[in-house]
Amino acid sequence: MSGALLETETKSPPYLLGPVVPSSFSGRKGGPSLSPNRNKWFPNSSGGPTLVGLAQDYVAGGACPSKATLQGKTVIVTGANTGIGRETALELARRGGNIILACRDMEKCEAAAKAIRGETLNHRVNARHLDLASLKSVREFAKKIIEEEEKVHVLINNAAVMRCPHWTTEDGFEMQFGVNHLGHFLLTNLLLDKLKASAPSRIINLSSLAHVAGHIDFEDLNWEKRKYNTKAAYCQSKLAIVLFTRELSRRLQGTGVTVNALHPGVARTELGRHTGMHSSAFSSFTLGPIFWLLVKSPQLAAQTSTYLAVAEELEGVSGKYFDGLREKAPAPEAEDDEVARRLWAESARLVGLKGS
Template sequence: MSKYIFPVSVFGSVLGCAALLKNYVTGGSCPSKSTIKGKTVIITGANTGIGKETARELARRGGRVIMGCRDMEKCEAAAKEIRGKTLNPHVYAFHIDLASIKSIHQFAERVKQEEQRVDILINNAGVMRCPSWKTEDGFDMQFGVNHLGHFLLTNLLLDKLKDSAPSRVINLASLAHIVGEIDFSDLNWEKKKFETKKAYCQSKLANVLFTRELAKRLEGTGVTVNAIHPGVVSTDLGRHTGLHQSPFSSTVLSPFFSLLVKGPELGAQPSIYLAVAEELEGLTGGYYDVMTLKEPAPQALDQEVARRLWEVSARLVGLKEEKGQASKPIVTTTR
């Protein structure tokens, strides 16, 4: 039997090292053990992927979790599964279609009527590199869902968030924002040739600009706003990208993908961290690369572009600006 001990031990060591390396490369698990009993959390796109795993963990930590989804059959099934696995009965499925202004208003109105508080809003839902689709209201699908939908939803829930302060807004952005450009002359790709990758990057840059402008406007209210790049995660979000569809990528590149790409459970850890970590209390306007606070791309720091994007977005979704709601200088804390 001794002749088998060395190979087995070496194999075990290799697997262990690979697991540790992947944990390091992908950022690992949320270090905070904080619970959120008594707090209400809203997560969009929560029936699958990062959103579902975020909902599961925040339910396990005692939160009242509202899962906002377009597909109610899948959302109800996911909510039932989470209730069963966490033994938390306060997990609910609400309908919202972020490609519909009408649906967003209906969702927000239901929340305002049925919920006493909103402590954490996680703008998680998104589409990535889809064809040249339009939302119900005629917006480019990626810009409409990833930015405008969450822009409107967040603004409609601001009073609840303020009343529940200290509260948090978390926007799922992407490293892709570093090559994004905001084209105010054609935000919805009605004049130029549609390029799905550029459209996605524009929407992700918009997420970061929105985060910073909202943080300014909410200074002193007790509501913090941060954006996050969760890392490279294998979810349904990438179904339009074509990754792993070629024989080369599925065979030669597969081992590298499995090492560097996270599953949904690990992919949810950054969102969980920003939602629960006590040490982040009061920090706002930041961009987190996984769980590390970093400076975003230069174009994401342009205050004039952020202000203009806010004004254009408000006009597009029919949101009335309150007088005297001027932007204030933002203060972020780095560690």
């Protein structure tokens, strides 16, 4: 879940962006611009766009259009020491929020928080320990947040592991299901009262397009009865996130708390370090250019989380799935209310939530 820090390529003034809209979750068109080289079509000799430029522009998905500030708002971002999480924390820190980086590796978390404070001149960026592979750690983190933070306005469940070996969490769960789904399921439930007391508030769950290939096997959620398939386990965990979002949205109706899931796009981060895509010189040579063409920078991949966190037009929108900046229909199984309710009940049992 942790890795080397990724330095953003954009150097913006403190709190971003020139004119801003000072409201709770307000958004307007014409928001923050990215680095001028991030999403540019590459002109050909006639001055028009090339296929390379068109493909990159399509994959990029665009920048968050909102200029909203987060002054007076508290935001938690899990897995924020690297990759998409770090860039999300940076974007939101620029908007003046009180940002809590929740990470397993405290040395890297502290370094990320320090770097973000330096780049944004926002001193309200802090590191907290959270190991999503430990239910004890999740409970300890939530307890401190409840005791020490007056409000929590945005919870971004960003941290993930992807296609790792057949590892298990501290509590014996298959690692991807345990970290990607169960850890965030418990964390969110423990913070619900705080989020309700802070309404309007938002929960943002990072899923993946990979959820379309997932299936919830209630007979063997933990991969104890069949040969382990790391790809299938990852897809199951990401489907679980969309189902969790759907059922949580139903339960939160009328509370002023919304929850949405998203696919950030395929990004150049350490999340894919276990995939083995570049494990050989041949694959690196042949797939490297294609990989460069079709994936986003972490900064671009963070735009969807940023958009869901601040956009005024999304106030009251809940239970939806976003791909980039657009709402899209998830996989059919992700819209099965019976599966969502059953997964909720089983998840609550596994993490020891009573009366849920």
